[in-house]
Amino acid sequence: MVFSPLLVAALLPIAAQAANDWSKPCFGECNWDITNGSGSGTVRLVGSQTGVSDLTTAAGWTILDCDPNTADQDIRLVCHDPAMGCDHLNQNGAAGTLVRLPTSCGSMPFAVVTREWVHEDQSIPASKLVRRDGSQPTVKGISLATDFAAVDPNVNGNVTLFVQGSSIPGVAGNFTVTPPTDGAVAKRGLFSWIGSTLKNLSEVHKNITGSAPLNFEKDVPLFDQSFSCPQNGAVPAFDGEAKVDLKGKVDGTVNYGVAAAGSIIPPKLDEFGLFVGLDATVTGTLGLDATLTGSISSGKIPLFETGIPGLDFPKILSIGPTFSVNAEATASLDANLNVDVDLAYTIAGAQLFFPPNDKPAGSFTPNDSNLKLSVSPNITSHGQIAAHLIPSLAFGIDVLSGAAKATINLDVDASAAVDLSLTAVAEAGISKDGSKSTDASFGGCVDVTTGLAVTAGADASLLSLFDKSTSVDLFNKTFDLFKKCFGSNPARRAYTGRAERAALMAKRASVGCPSGLLGKVASVVEEAIPAAKIV
Structure with a gap:
């Protein structure tokens, strides 16, 4: 532009x-x-x-x-x-x-x-x-x-x-x-x-110091539901739970500049531009423990909000920024499942403009991450888990004593997702009490990705300069954290793809008791993944 x-x-x-x-x-x-x-x-x-x-x-x-x-x-x-x-x-x-x-x-x-x-x-x-x-x-x-x-x-x-x-x-x-x-x-x-x-x-x-600090750190329960499951045939009664936690942390600084042109007599704004300089690290760990089946959707959960020093030209132009953090989690489950996956990014020297220019400056890079995934190996499983940690900057704008008002939003959506398709390979490896044996094995595929999306938009019209439909992706990329298929050929073929599993899981309305014995979890993967391997 x-x-x-x-x-x-x-x-x-x-x-x-x-x-x-x-x-x-x-x-x-x-x-x-x-x-x-x-x-x-x-x-x-x-x-x-x-x-x-x-x-x-x-x-x-x-x-x-x-x-x-x-x-x-x-x-x-x-x-x-x-x-x-x-x-x-x-x-x-x-x-x-x-x-x-x-x-x-x-x-x-x-x-x-x-x-x-x-x-x-x-x-x-x-x-x-x-x-x-x-x-x-x-x-x-x-x-x-x-x-x-x-x-x-x-x-x-x-x-x-x-x-x-x-x-x-x-x-x-x-x-x-x-x-x-x-x-x-x-x-x-x-x-x-x-x-x-x-x-x-x-x-x-x-080259000038004076940026406003952006700091947030919190352990947040995004979803937690538990209830007693009655005996179902050979499956004994048990207390089931589906729980999603997110340990989130944001450290950074922000500065901004603004320019506007128009007339004060009569009050009219002809041109407006906002510059944002951002440096931040966004880190978090998604933790999921589930012995229930079904689907989870936490919705967007507000975690934190605070004001940032504003800029006021009395009755001419006022800008009141806020920093907030939201989180969201979704999951589709049909196995006893334990997951810990990190999301970790560094935003360095980001320079963003709204209305946007051709491309933002700065670097948006993933950091070292860790992955732990355990699942009951005695059943065929098609699961999806995703979490989002979303730091946001909102710039409230008031022009010429209310002649025009708008809010420009800058959202940094850091996400992690686990896509899982596993087929039971050795039923004999599971004991009657559901514990794993030494010869329990898996087949299928695991795909773990992280993503970072930086989006700017407005929630109201600002005269004829931009309207509430103005939105642009300043950065949007998905990184492969871990992807592996293993086990027997039939098990590999059971990897049906994301679209098929999404359709299957969409039929589940909420979490409930499993129809069969889930069995205790066995480790599928536990790996520390350096940033150099994340592409």
């Missing part, structure tokens, strides 16, 4: 310096830097000379009364130095002009003037302003509002909006937004900068 020129412009790097220069008035265009402890970024507004102005000391203004925690309010102020440009505010009348505010005034960096008058309170505290000649300027009153949708763009024209941000504090000085002065000309020139711009953004994040 080709990224838009406006988005590319919003990410262009320059030398480390703040975009917002408090020593210069912003007439016609303004910058504002976000430098809180959880992130950094820059907002840039560009409009007409009558559409964008300044109420800071750089433009000659001194604000006397203003609540720093309120967005919409009436304030008192004076022009302490007309030579610095106070009159700029009134070029086309103050009403309808978007203004930059000092950090001590208002809860957001920009507001629109709705009314201006000579204030009835003409007092000026000495701590605020004392002129050498003893004269006193006129105290003005100004009403400020942040309902940008209520502003008529026909009065002073549109005000273009550019936003860039990073979850890493201090990054704002390493890139800036440079708005195009002519849309058609800029579009032709910016397309050639796309590759180098995105590469530079990823390099900035790669």
Whole structure:
């Protein structure tokens, strides 16, 4: 996918310096830097000379009364130095002009003037302003509002909006937004900068510390059902159980960057892009013990959720990320079965974009694993077991005070599956009490796979940029952990294939008591599998 020129412009790097220069008035265009402890970024507004102005000391203004925690309010102020440009505010009348505010005034960096008058309170505290000649300027009153949708763009024209941000504090000085002065000309020139711009953004994040930690570790029972099975012919009564456990662990870090372009007057988002940098190890062990037969489906089970430091450009763009972990298990059983299989992956230097580019950077590799499989050898068995450990990142997005909302989800689905088709070879090897004898043997095939799928998608439309049907596989691969056929030729031929066994097992609605003696388990395979052998 080709990224838009406006988005590319919003990410262009320059030398480390703040975009917002408090020593210069912003007439016609303004910058504002976000430098809180959880992130950094820059907002840039560009409009007409009558559409964008300044109420800071750089433009000659001194604000006397203003609540720093309120967005919409009436304030008192004076022009302490007309030579610095106070009159700029009134070029086309103050009403309808978007203004930059000092950090001590208002809860957001920009507001629109709705009314201006000579204030009835003409007092000026000495701590605020004392002129050498003893004269006193006129105290003005100004009403400020942040309902940008209520502003008529026909009065002073549109005000273009550019936003860039990073979850890493201090990054704002390493890139800036440079708005195009002519849309058609800029579009032709910016397309050639796309590759180098995105590469530079990823390099900035790669070389700066400050990523948010992702940590999770828990032993989770995904399914546990037990009941007493009555005597069935020669099969004595017994207490049966089907139990699935998952020991899961996630260790990693995440950072992200965002860029958006559109207009604040009228509120409209034209371009949006999200960058995510991810490093993580995902490990787990699927454990299954079953003396019942049938099918198991745990459904998706939420295990953990926590917030990640967000990024907030007040009433312009807010991003609130969360980290969560889910798990799921399914199984189809018709034998006494014990399974332990590891899922283990490393995600290193992953760099993912949404909407996506052609391919994500980074490596997605399996690690060393262990496999233990034991099954009762006296019966023919067709079984399937699968488990999923799914760490997820969700980025909640609010644009222009709710003009558009969406959540972008990034799911990392680590899975392990056992596909088993075994045929009894030596019935004589099983004693009456169901214990195995030394000559018990198996025939058939065992196929153990692990998989890793990284998927990005949205759960709601974000204007015309993408909709809730937008979903893409950023990485999807299945690895063969262990695959082996053994025993007699008839037993090998009994390996019917996944489709046939899936159809057979689909007929089972739930777990229940077996119809015959399952026998005690005998080991089929126990093997430590190095990552080098996993393909």
